[in-house]
Amino acid sequence: MIPHLLAALVLVGTAFAGDDCVLTRPDVEGPYWLDGSPERSDLRIEGDGPLLDLVGTVVGDDCLPVSGAWIDIWHADDEGDYDKGGWSYRGHLFTDAQGEWHLQTVVPGMYPGRTSHIHAKVRGGSGITLTTQLYFPDLPENETDAFYHPDLEVLVRDVDVDGNMAAEFHFVIEDDGVEPCDGDINGDSRVNVDDLLAIIAGWNDPYTVDDLLTVIASWGECD
Ligand SMILES: [Fe+2]
Numbered sequence: 001m002i003p004h005l006l007a008a009l010v011l012v013g014t015a016f017a018g019d020d021c022v023l024t025r026p027d028v029e030g031p032y033w034l035d036g037s038p039e040r041s042d043l044r045i046e047g048d049g050p051l052l053d054l055v056g057t058v059v060g061d062d063c064l065p066v067s068g069a070w071i072d073i074w075h076a077d078d079e080g081d082y083d084k085g086g087w088s089y090r091g092h093l094f095t096d097a098q099g100e101w102h103l104q105t106v107v108p109g110m111y112p113g114r115t116s117h118i119h120a121k122v123r124g125g126s127g128i129t130l131t132t133q134l135y136f137p138d139l140p141e142n143e144t145d146a147f148y149h150p151d152l153e154v155l156v157r158d159v160d161v162d163g164n165m166a167a168e169f170h171f172v173i174e175d176d177g178v179e180p181c182d183g184d185i186n187g188d189s190r191v192n193v194d195d196l197l198a199i200i201a202g203w204n205d206p207y208t209v210d211d212l213l214t215v216i217a218s219w220g221e222c223d
Pocket residue numbers: 030032076114117119
């Protein structure tokens with residue numbers, strides 16, 4: 001059996017037992033998404049909490065893992081406030097060769113009208129972006145949230161006495177098996193000045209002149 005297929009079957013066996021890799025349902029974007037978040041998988045801010053350790057996969061509707069998938073995350077802080085002018089609790093990351101991803105952050109606080117939720121955009125090589133939200137089980141506020149859906153709940157693996165949580169979520173997206181191109185920092189399937197600006201905006205993060213040169217060298221449409 002080829003390794004690629006074997007890996008997919010392992011994923012199916014663990015994450016989608018009895019499932020047919022049904023596309024993850026979309027949910028509203030809301031008003032607070034910002035283009036060009038920094039690439040990072042650790043959004044934790046010292047003193048905030050409880051902590052959330054979230055792992056998962058991205059697979060296509062053929063159940064095969066999607067490597068290099070772009071996942072953009074944004075959510076409120078533990079008080080229920082968004083950073084509307086900066087990048088706190090905002091970031092993007094990419095799946096590895098097995099379609100797996102790992103995010104460290106905090107459990108978002110609630111704000112009027114909304115239960116606790118994490119916003120996400122996910123895109124593989126097809127260029128089709130899934131915009132959705134993740135939720136937490138057993139919150140009374142879920143019942144009165146207009147956008148909550150049980151299919152979008154994370155699977156909680158562990159919660160300690162302080163509320164620190166380990167959980168997982170598995171995205172199923174439309175995908176044609178083509179990996180996103182290098183230099184597409186903001187994941188819009190184009191490499192252009194917006195990607196340069198995204199790099200410069202996160203200049204104190206691990207970006208270098210080489211990253212700028214990578215963008216310029218791959219300028220144009222992703223295909
Ligand atoms: Fe929100």
